[in-house]
Amino acid sequence: MTTELKNSIDRILSNPRRPGRQLDFSEHIKKSVIGKGLEWVLGTGNFNIKKFNRKGMTQVLDRRSFIGTLSHLIRVSPSSEKSKEVSKPRALHSSQERCGMFCPCDTPIGEACGLVKNLTLMAHFTTDVEEGPLISMCYHLGVNHWKHFPGEEIHNPNSFMVIFNGQFIGYAGDQSEAQHFAGTMREKRRDGSIDQFVSVFVNENQHCVYIASDGGRICRPLVIADKGKSRIKEQDKKELSDGIRTFDDFVRDQLIEYLDVNEENNALIALQEREATPDTTHIEIEPFTILGVCAGIIPNPHHNQSWRNTYQCAMGKQAVGNIAYNQLHRMDKLLHLLVYPQRPLLTMSTIELVGYDKLGAGQNAIVAVMSYSGYDINDAIVMNKSSLERGFGRSIEMKRYSASSIANRNM
Structure with a gap:
């Protein structure tokens, strides 16, 4: 839009016979460019702009099950190609797994394995905080402005630099002064003087104090x-x-x-x-918060093989049940509703936290593990016919249909 506006204004100003009245920029702005662009992105999920083509910018929210919707809302999409067979981008980094930022179990099976990650129960994405007042507070708390010192101060082995959102703003003094400054900033954060999501990190190896207030952390x-x-x-x-x-x-x-x-x-x-x-x-707060929503509903996951937990995270999203309280008034394209949903026999703390116990999914079945007609059956179930006739596993499929009527149409 700005490119077309600039070209239009240049054509008008280069015309020697243009009228002498004041030029109004708003008359030449084509608002439909942004409107049509947003409609295209929301409809297809792709940005198709000159020198900027990106796919998957928008996605249709998964509404097959309640737990699948929650999982979709905390999903982190990959930035690398799924088709490349490289292992390093697929591995969960130790800082993410150990610190409880990404779920170590919830990831798709197949080519997107390890690339698509899910946040843990209590992980939070930060938003941008205004930088000006924070930089002023740093100078007020004793940070020396870089303009007041020569360049040799950078190479001083006892000097700690202050990096604010990747920008060098000054010096905090020696190590004890840097630790005191960082502790004061943390106290300011705790008492509400600055935003609660501002990060203060002292890196003794690099002799730097890193302060972050940007979004996306x-x-x-x-x-x-x-x-x-x-x-x-x-x-x-x-x-x-x-x-x-x-x-x-x-x-x-x-x-x-x-x-x-x-x-x-x-x-x-x-x-x-x-x-x-x-x-x-x-x-x-609780050790189980290192897991995500889907892995958190698995009973005793530490007794399972790790890949079994990953399988359950994928299959738990497919459980038929009730997707919401307003399921009968929704306009979704396709809904599957279980007629007789039940609560699980073993309730985990995650189920109560996310409210999954109030929206049942699945039914409790009595399973006998035994041979059938002399042959061992692998990955198959022989079900009781009478239990199916009484309604076990019965579900309702709701589809959306559109109809239009034309009144007084001439035949």
Whole structure:
């Protein structure tokens, strides 16, 4: 649109016989260019612009099941080609798996294996925070502006540089001063003076203090520990369960804070409070939050082979049940609804967290593992005919049909 506007204005200004009235740019803007472009992207999912062609920009939300919809909303699409047979992009990086940012089990089977990842239960994507006030606060807290020092200061082995969103803004002094500055910034974040998703990371090997406030970083919440003791007490838990306080109140009251991958390198995190030491800085809210939505509904996943958990993450999305409370009033293209959905016999904490226990999917079946007619059957089931006649596994398929009528049509 801007290119066409520029060409149109250039043609008008280059015309010596143009009228002398003031030029109004708004008259020459073709608004339909953006409108048609957005319609094309939403309809096909592809950007087709000069020098910029990208596929898969939009996707149709999966509504086959409730858990499949949740999984689709936390999916991270790949940036590399699926057809290339390379192993490194498919491996889950240790900083992502160990820190609980991406689910180690939930990934497709086939050529997209390892490339398409899913976020964990409590992972969060950051959004952009205004940089100006944060840079001013850094200078106010003792960061020396780079203009006031010679270039030799960069090569000083005792000097720590301050990098803000990849931009060099100054010096924090020696190592003790850099640690003090980073600790002050964290206190400002905890008391609400700056945004809760601002990251402060001291890299002693590179002699740098990295501050990040940009969008697109993955972070997750952790309980703050003081000398190995959790800040969350029994009274806090009771108020949370009674509905007096919320999770956001815990963040505002400096009980919980969000850390990204970089800042977790400076943190010592304990799985349980009983495992914490005086050097522990944070404690996990719950260990099972290192899994995603689909892997979290598997009973005792640590007793399974890892690839069996991956299979269940793929098959759990296909379970027929109720997709939502408004399923009978929806206009989806195709819906499958189970007539007699049931809750699972074994309820996991993830099921209660996401509300899956209120929307049943699947039925509890009594299964006998035995030989049939002298032959062992692999990957097959012989079902009871009378149970099927009584409604076991019965489902309703709802399709969308469109009809139009023309009144007073002349034949």
